[in-house]
Amino acid sequence: MGMPDAEGHGPPEGLPDLPPEWGRVVVPDDASALAEEAAQLRRELRRRSTPTRRLRPPLHLPVVILLVALLTTIAGLAAVTWPRSPRSPDRPTVLPYPSSSEPPVLTGRPLPALDLVDVDETPVPLRGLLPAMIILVDACVCAEEVAAVAAVAPEGVSVVTVTGGRTVASTPAAGGPVTALADPAGGLRAALRLSPRPDTAVALLVDRNGTVVRVLPALSAADDYRADLTRLAA
Template sequence: MTSAGEGGRPHEGEPPDGLPGIPKEWGVIVIPDDLSELADEVRAVQAELHPHRRQPLLAGTALRRLLRAGVRAPVLIVAMAVMVTIASLLASAWSQTPRPPSAVPASADSAARDTLPALELIGSDGHTVPLRGQMPAVVLLTDGCDCAGLITDTITAIGPRIAVVTVSSEAPPSTGTTPPPGATPQAQGKTIRHLRDPTGELRRELHLAEPDGTAAAVLVDHAGTIVRTFPRTASVETLLPDIARL
């Protein structure tokens, strides 16, 4: 190595070409001929500078983490809101979905509506007569109705094994077209019965409206099951398709 005063270098206090001099506190500066000899000094300086370099890096990393956390929180809030909305829509759609009606055991009232009530009505002789004494039958409730023609047409339309039963609160008048009251076999082997129901119990049991000038007809098979009920009828033509089912 050579000192700063050797090799043509000016001595201390003599800066070349007007350049500023080296501070005295630096001491003697030695420039090695082989720069690799400065490797240890370079590593030492780098070690001293390393903590100062990590501080900006750590600060940048912390800032990025804060930014990511700041972005993640709104995203989570939005995601939760979307999930709650979807759940509400699904619950609303499920509640509006029509559900099949649950099976309900038939009550005594519904069974009574499916079969002809087993009532005891009053015959022409004043004695009680079972309403279901002759089945199958076409039962005509004739209160408030001028139903002589309907009764005659119904008797003509039925077969010999089907009875025609008329029910009214009062005994029907005997006319040329209406057979006399009673339960007697009529011409061609057909049975016609005229019964009185003073309290209107049959009409109530069948849930029929009050009389309105037309007859109500109930078609009953051999087992007493109601095939069909006509709340209002004035012509046998409306009954014929179901009479064929008796």
């Protein structure tokens, strides 16, 4: 057991030795004598624990974040699955026709390397006929307009008519300087991105290098393209 203190008191029976700097340890017979020390100790513990509680984030913040994420997901699903009114069957889709102030898509670009077919359904490379004025007659026979082109086309410039499907259009004059071809796949019309218009022929002027120098959305009088034909022959 431990050494007695200055007054001859040793540690209580059954307790281990206590540090000498603690001094004399007195255990009262009545525990209520320690009430004041206990209250002070509790106040001290509460004071030390208060800052820790203040550092905790409020519990409602994660709930708000979760609610915002849930509402965003629901709004996105509603936008995707919201029923749309069906298109009326008696309301056809209208493709805008380019105005005269807007150059067609092929102007200044190479002519697509397309193989068309003649009256015998023999493949004919379109680029092998250049320079040429190519006239699409899938929406209009336009025999008079084609004959006018053939009449003013200079030597060395081909005049080519192109129909859709496999039916080749008859030339305006037997033996005339017009090559009649058909475009079964519709590749030339698709490359132009010009929808057919009734009683209207579209013409392309293509130089010997294969570049589309001009597109005429509606073939008209010869004076509109005579100078272009002359430049193609140069």
